[in-house]
Amino acid sequence: MSSTLPRTTSRTAAVSAVIATAVAAGLLTGGPATAAEAISIHDIQGTTRISPLAGKQVSGVPGIVTGVRTYGSRGFWMQETRADDNPATSEGVFIHTGSVPTVAAGDAVTVSGTVTEYIPGGASSGNQSLTQITRPTVTVTSSGNPIPEPTTITAHAVPSVYAPEGDPAAGGSINGLPLKPASYALDYYESLEGTNVRIGSSRVVGATDPYSALWVTVKPYENPSARGGTVYGSYTSQNTGRLQIQSLTPKAQQPFPKANVGDWLTGTTEGPLDFNQFGGYTLTAHALGTVADRGLERETTDKQRAGELAVATYNVENLDPTDPQPKFDALAKAVVENLASPDIVALEEIQDDNGAKNDGTVAAGQTMKRFTDAIVAAGGPAYEWRGIDPVNNEDGGQPGGNIRQVFLFNPERVSFTDRAGGDATTATGVVRERGRAALTHSPGRIDPANTAWENSRKPLAGEFTFRGRTVFLIANHFGSKGGDESLLSHRQPPNRSSEVQRLQQARAVNTFVKEILAAQRTADVLVLGDINDFEFSLTTKALTDGGALCPAVMSLPRAERYSYVYQGNSQVLDQILTSPSIRHFTYDSVHINAEFAEQNSDHDPQVLRFRP
Incomplete structure (x- = not known):
């Protein structure tokens, strides 16, 4: 610390002196005038993220062109050949031309223009800015020079x-x-x-x-x-x-x-x-x-044993009948082969029967028929399904798409307890029947009027029976991380604004699970789906409050805890959480999508096997 501060202070003073002298020489406009010295790239970059010359005009800045971009944000990079002795100051800068540049790598150039701080994604994104020179006048003084050593x-x-x-x-x-x-x-x-x-x-x-x-x-x-x-x-x-x-x-x-x-x-x-x-x-x-190529292969989970119930969750990424048949076939093959035909599958992002066409359609029967038919064609069971159609455009996602969660179940292995009355706006509840918990509506939605679910998918609750034992499932697709600042934000730590809604959603689900456990302490409850949050997040902590649930992903070694890859980070978004009665289980995050360039979904499905 003591060795860095004087150098930074010295550099700041030096840059101030350069600015002042350059103004007098006509190399820079917009600041006080004193004496003359050429502006260098490291003077433009400065010792913080924001250029000390931001908003000012510079003239005759020299450098060697190191790269030219002819698409997207068109321009070129140039680099100083005589670096200063301060490791904090960059020796390179981007020159934004707006059109295809006429320079080539190895050209020696001088550039005049305006120093700006460009924020990719806009100020509301929270991103850091890129220092650049805009509206440039470029003079090539020689060509064929060696590019500065990287x-x-x-x-x-x-x-x-x-x-x-x-x-x-x-x-x-x-x-x-x-x-x-x-x-x-x-x-x-x-x-x-x-x-x-x-x-x-x-x-x-x-x-x-x-x-x-x-x-x-x-x-x-x-x-x-x-x-x-x-x-x-x-x-x-x-x-x-x-x-x-x-x-x-x-x-x-x-x-x-x-x-x-x-x-x-x-x-x-x-x-x-x-x-x-x-x-x-x-x-x-x-x-x-x-x-x-290191030959990464898509995983296949173990087949459940006769006395085991296999439950999976899979985000199928906006599946609808307008998708090509190969997508249905690939997803179906994954259910049959990679997931070993689970007894129950909670699907997320099932869209309505015409996808993102915004015409008021909300039913998803055609979507589900194509998917279940594709599973049979792939050699899987004849799954039945249950779901609830949302109110048009009230559940987020693509406008007109009306995404929702749906239960698939194999009627040869498990039965669904249908209790009529559940719809998009009617909340299911919990009652006690013959000493055991039961849902008032199955399938049913959890507290759909709660503001936690505004413009977001409402949880789908269902009551199943396996070998005479009741199992409650709550399928979820919590609010997305859209609007959060990235790990590279200029704010540290970044603002995770989307977590506020997910925290409310988690509390609502936790409250419902506690109602089931209050009616029957030994009830088997699984909360599963695209939680859109990490196993260490406040969202997960709210779901587990009071010991109502335990995140099954924590049973895996740390090196295997992920279902999604974002910006090179393998991370947890999809989860299955278990009630206290489910003490013994096997859990698998089945890696078939997130790590691959060719994907059928951007999420990896999760499978849990246990004996109810």
Whole structure:
């Protein structure tokens, strides 16, 4: 701390002096005038996330072009050839041209324009900003120059602490804090913003997505999953080695490689370090390594034994009759083969009979017929189903899609207890019949008028019988994380605004489970579905309040606790929680989607087997 502060103070004073002298020389406008010295890129970048020259005009800034982007946000990166001695100041910057640049890598240029701070996704996203020069005038002074030697990003170079605590006086923002690249991972990456960087062979921790990007880790021993990913296990374990990789070469000229989690991006990957809306710090490669396929296979769970009840949950990602038959076939095959034909499946994201066409249709009979027929065609059981049609456009999701949860069940193995009267707006309740708990409506919705479910899916409760034993299931699809700030937010810790609604939803479900247990202490209850939150979250804690439920995922080794991969983090979103009477069970997060470039859904299904 004592060695950093004087250097930062000195650099701030030096930048102020440069600004003042540059104004007098006509190299910069908008500040006080004193004497003259050329503005360099590191003077523009400064020692915090926000340029000390933001909003000002600069003239004649020199550099070598290190990369050119001809699509998306068009422009080029240039880099200073004479670096200063301060590791906090980046030597590279993005020049936003708005049209296809006329420069090439290796050109020596001088640039005049306006220094701006661009926030990908807009200010409301909470994202950090990218320092750039806009409305530029570019002069090429020579060509064919060597590109500045890249900085190699290694496991040793990236600090193990992710980010500093935000400044309370600035609303928790880290924007104004002096960068400490030796102490914090985000500061380290920020100190390289716009510069030419490279990585060596690195393990893929986020599969190639539809937008031609993948994620690697430069820290292969950082919270590894059992299958090659990186497990996100707490709000303070953000996995600092993750880095997004994209290509500077347009797809039409060179297709982006397909990679699954656990593959390796071998050789050298090199290019400018960008910051974008969907992944934050991103190596935009002008030289891309080669994907080495490590042969990741889709998992298959064990078949339940005769006396075991197998219950699964699966988010089938907006399934509706307008989807191509291969999607139905692939999902059906997964139910039959990978999930071993569970006795009950709680499905999330079943859409109505014409999908996202917003015409008032709410029934999902055609969707379910195509799906159950596809399961039979795949060699599975003739599942029956139960669900409740929502009020049009009241449950969130795509407008007109009317997504909801649905129960599938195998009538050869389990029976459904139908109790009439449940609909979109009528709440099911709990009564005691002959000394045992029972639902007033089955299927039924839990407290649908509760504001916790506004513009969100209402839980579906059902009463089942297996070998003479009643089992209660509550299928859920809690509110999404949309609107939350990312791990790379300029606020640290980030604002997780969506958690407020999920916390209310969890409390409502917990209250209902307690009503069942009050009527019958030994009742078997399973709460399952797309909870949209982590096993360590306040949402999960609210679900388990008072010992009413236990998250079954906690029975797995830490390296296997995940159902979803986001920005290179393998994490829990889908869960099955058990009531106290369910003491012995086997649990499986069946990894068939989230780790793969080719997916039938972006979620992995979960299966629990137990003897009621």
